[in-house]
Amino acid sequence: MSTQLRHKILLVDDHQMMSDGLKGILEKQADFVVCGQVFEASDVLPTIHSLQPHLVLLDINLRGTNGIDIGRKVLTDFPVVKVLMLTMYNQTKLLDETRRAGLHGYILKDSPTTDLISGIRAVLGGGKAFDKRVQQVDNQEDVFGDDFARRLKLAFREVEIIRLIRDGFTTEQIAAKLFIAASTVKTHRKNIHSKLGITNVVDLVQWANKNGL
Amino acid sequence: MSTQLRHKILLVDDHQMMSDGLKGILEKQADFVVCGQVFEASDVLPTIHSLQPHLVLLDINLRGTNGIDIGRKVLTDFPVVKVLMLTMYNQTKLLDETRRAGLHGYILKDSPTTDLISGIRAVLGGGKAFDKRVQQVDNQEDVFGDDFARRLKLAFREVEIIRLIRDGFTTEQIAAKLFIAASTVKTHRKNIHSKLGITNVVDLVQWANKNGL
DNA sequence: AACGCAATACCCCGATTGGGGTATTTTTTA
DNA sequence: TAAAAAATACCCCAATCGGGGTATTGCGTT
Numbered sequence: 108m109s110t111q112l113r114h115k116i117l118l119v120d121d122h123q124m125m126s127d128g129l130k131g132i133l134e135k136q137a138d139f140v141v142c143g144q145v146f147e148a149s150d151v152l153p154t155i156h157s158l159q160p161h162l163v164l165l166d167i168n169l170r171g172t173n174g175i176d177i178g179r180k181v182l183t184d185f186p187v188v189k190v191l192m193l194t195m196y197n198q199t200k201l202l203d204e205t206r207r208a209g210l211h212g213y214i215l216k217d218s219p220t221t222d223l224i225s226g227i228r229a230v231l232g233g234g235k236a237f238d239k240r241v242q243q244v245d246n247q248e249d250v251f252g253d254d255f256a257r258r259l260k261l262a263f264r265e266v267e268i269i270r271l272i273r274d275g276f277t278t279e280q281i282a283a284k285l286f287i288a289a290s291t292v293k294t295h296r297k298n299i300h301s302k303l304g305i306t307n308v309v310d311l312v313q314w315a316n317k318n319g320l
Numbered sequence: 321m322s323t324q325l326r327h328k329i330l331l332v333d334d335h336q337m338m339s340d341g342l343k344g345i346l347e348k349q350a351d352f353v354v355c356g357q358v359f360e361a362s363d364v365l366p367t368i369h370s371l372q373p374h375l376v377l378l379d380i381n382l383r384g385t386n387g388i389d390i391g392r393k394v395l396t397d398f399p400v401v402k403v404l405m406l407t408m409y410n411q412t413k414l415l416d417e418t419r420r421a422g423l424h425g426y427i428l429k430d431s432p433t434t435d436l437i438s439g440i441r442a443v444l445g446g447g448k449a450f451d452k453r454v455q456q457v458d459n460q461e462d463v464f465g466d467d468f469a470r471r472l473k474l475a476f477r478e479v480e481i482i483r484l485i486r487d488g489f490t491t492e493q494i495a496a497k498l499f500i501a502a503s504t505v506k507t508h509r510k511n512i513h514s515k516l517g518i519t520n521v522v523d524l525v526q527w528a529n530k531n532g533l
Numbered sequence: 534a535a536c537g538c539a540a541t542a543c544c545c546c547g548a549t550t551g552g553g554g555t556a557t558t559t560t561t562t563a
Numbered sequence: 564t565a566a567a568a569a570a571t572a573c574c575c576c577a578a579t580c581g582g583g584g585t586a587t588t589g590c591g592t593t
Contacts, residue, residue: 534593535592535593536591536592536593537590537591537592537593538589538590538591538592539588539589539590540587540588540589540590541586541587541588541589542586542588543585543586543587544583544584544585545582545583545584546581546582546583547580547581547582547583548580548581548582549578549579549580549581550577550578550579550580551576551577551578551579552575552576552577552578553574553576553577554573554574554575555572555573555574556571556572556573557570557571557572557573558569558570558571558572559568559569559570559571560567560568560569560570561566561567561568561569562565562566562568563564563565563566563567
């Protein structure tokens with residue numbers, strides 16, 4: 108089969124080993140070729156630009172950022188590229204956010220490899236691939252459920268401020284960095300606390316760490 | 321190369337995709353053969369008994385149990401089998417526990433695959449394979465100001481208080497918990513800050529997380 | 534006996550956070 | 564286009580933290 112006919116797939120996952128493993132699995136398919144592997148969120152858009160993949164396999168759990176946010180950016184910058192989210196979180200909320208973001212699918216990392224392959228084919232063929240198991244198990248394992256539900260209620264600016272707080276900046280420093288008034292940052296902090304149900308910075312930092320913000 | 325000369329490797333990881341990926345990576349080596357894959361902790365010992373692998377690649381992060389505990393059991397039941405821990409946690413504490421358990425290595429999941437391969441070869445050859453990057457995190461902090469030495473200078477009471485701060489307790493609450501005056505806790509906090517070279521709770525919490533306190 | 538160190542406790546005061554409001558403007562969505 | 568959500572900004576005051584001191588007690592080491 109000639110190279111031109113192969114579907115080019117870009118892998119985004121901050122675990123190199125997982126990424127290499129996926130590469131091996133995908134390239135057993137004669138019509139798939141992994142055109143590149145990206146390990147950092149900031150490299151995603153430039154790499155798509157240079158390699159022009161047909162599909163991006165994007166891990167939701169990226170250090171520092173959220174895979175769904177990146178997926179959104181990919182779609183706005185490259186509307187023709189398919190984006191398939193890969194995650195170990197079996198959560199309806201996350202699947203819903205993925206769907207609302209207009210992304211093309213949501214597949215669990217512990218899926219059988221055949222499901223992954225067929226999901227990719229469905230997406231490449233113009234369809235969607237949302238893992239059916241997500242709705243089923245959701246009611247039982249609500250370990251991450253509360254946190255992610257809360258995560259979804261956060262506005263973009265709030266997430267931005269959480270990250271800066273986590274990095275050790277004070278209200279005043281954050282205000283300077285974002286070119287807004289300190290009183291505004293204070294307002295955001297109050298809203299964040301109330302949305303997450305916490306009362307001090309320490310809990311906020313731990314929440315941010317736990318949720319990969 | 322005949323099958324008898326190949327090193328038999330058993331994979332234990334509750335992510336099937338990761339496991340399949342690893343299998344692909346390992347079997348590109350002519351002298352490696354993945355003799356089996358296990359996805360549940362309870363299947364580990366029986367499978368080792370029936371397949372008699374030379375080496376077990378064991379994920380620390382197994383649903384329900386702890387990979388290190390399983391490693392210990394493997395060593396007591398099958399002293400001849402090599403056990404290599406695979407994990408995404410870059411923590412000195414975990415590496416030390418792995419070493420103390422007498423296991424043969426500790427490799428980070430986001431390692432380059434070449435590191436994994438050479439680690440496996442080292443262990444099969446009777447050596448050890450402890451990821452150097454784990455210590456480097458500590459050494460890296462040494463550059464910033466002798467973190468390890470600082471850590472040794474921390475008194476028991478100070479470590480105790482760091483843990484409580486990390487868990488979200490205020491000065492007043494810590495005082496009540498330890499049956500000492502709030503002013504004493506304040507003194508400890510000041511000393512901690514000065515020893516670690518930091519100026520606020522957020523950095524303290526992050527330091528505690530990084531150092532597995 | 535003298536020294537170091539850990540643990541205890543207090544004073545003072547400025548900086549920062551936490552939480553209760555209210556309110557305007559802009560953007561998004563129904 | 565009207566309603567909702569996000570982002571902006573301020574008031575007030577209490578709670579908490581941050582850092583500068585000083586000081587006592589007790590327990591090991593030298």
